[in-house]
Amino acid sequence: MLNVRSLQTYYGRIHVLKTVSLHLHPGEIVAVIGANGAGKTTLLKTLVGLLVQQSGTILFRDRDISHLPTEKRLQAGLVLCPEGRKLFGDLSVQDNLALGAFSRKDRQGIKADMQRLRDQFPILNKFWTRPASSLSGGEQQMVALCRALMSNPEVLLLDEPSLGLSPLLSQEILKAIVSLNRNQGLSVLLVEQNARAALKICHRAYVLETGRVVMEGEGRELLNHKGVQRAYLGKGYDKIWER
Numbered sequence: 001m002l003n004v005r006s007l008q009t010y011y012g013r014i015h016v017l018k019t020v021s022l023h024l025h026p027g028e029i030v031a032v033i034g035a036n037g038a039g040k041t042t043l044l045k046t047l048v049g050l051l052v053q054q055s056g057t058i059l060f061r062d063r064d065i066s067h068l069p070t071e072k073r074l075q076a077g078l079v080l081c082p083e084g085r086k087l088f089g090d091l092s093v094q095d096n097l098a099l100g101a102f103s104r105k106d107r108q109g110i111k112a113d114m115q116r117l118r119d120q121f122p123i124l125n126k127f128w129t130r131p132a133s134s135l136s137g138g139e140q141q142m143v144a145l146c147r148a149l150m151s152n153p154e155v156l157l158l159d160e161p162s163l164g165l166s167p168l169l170s171q172e173i174l175k176a177i178v179s180l181n182r183n184q185g186l187s188v189l190l191v192e193q194n195a196r197a198a199l200k201i202c203h204r205a206y207v208l209e210t211g212r213v214v215m216e217g218e219g220r221e222l223l224n225h226k227g228v229q230r231a232y233l234g235k236g237y238d239k240i241w242e243r
């Protein structure tokens, strides 16, 4: 589905991604864990073309998309739900969702998807005409997730969906992600600070350290790995619901 080879990205002269390779099979949740500043956001932004890669290839459904503009990647089904939600605070929940569909032309499909999301996430109905900024952090994160879903993703790239949320709300977001994966076959590349939760819900995971993949394996395998435990699993909640 997604096959990333030897990706390198710079900010000016600062070399941030140093040959990152990873892949994602259809129907998988793949987690990327790593400390603050490891390059996780840089990786996701490079994948959708918001940052220009210095070298490497990004194959999406067997097609080289490395040189496509962001909008074309979006239309192809590679969709980023960015860190920090980035909703339009003055706009209603409805309008934020509509913006998620801006690059689509299938009006009937858009309408149907909006209704499906309203049925699936009752929180949308509750706040449908309210400005997004009046919602709580957790509610806004749900809206951001739904806005990304309105772009009709084949692969959803999620940047820190649980950032700043209470354990309970984090759990709800992660549950929603697992349910979308299970019931709708959505493939997900998940970046999470809460490594324990991410490793529990993912099929496979990569550990990113200062711009390099230093380890990869099944979620369960990494959860039990002593080095990973020492470096990344010190904190977090234990009772997170498991896949």
Ligand SMILES: Nc1ncnc2c1ncn2[C@@H]1O[C@H](COP(=O)(O)OP(=O)(O)O)[C@@H](O)[C@H]1O
Pocket: 011, 014, 016, 034, 035, 036, 037, 038, 039, 040, 041, 042, 043
């Ligand atoms: N706009 C920028 N200009 C220069 N350096 C940046 C910029 N954004 C991030 N960086 C640097 O790139 C590195 C990776 O950042 P980032 O991808 O945001 O990490 P993460 O998401 O894993 O916390 C960090 O060292 C950060 O300081």
Ligand SMILES: [Mg+2]
Pocket: 040, 041, 042, 083, 159, 160
């Ligand atoms: Mg980040």
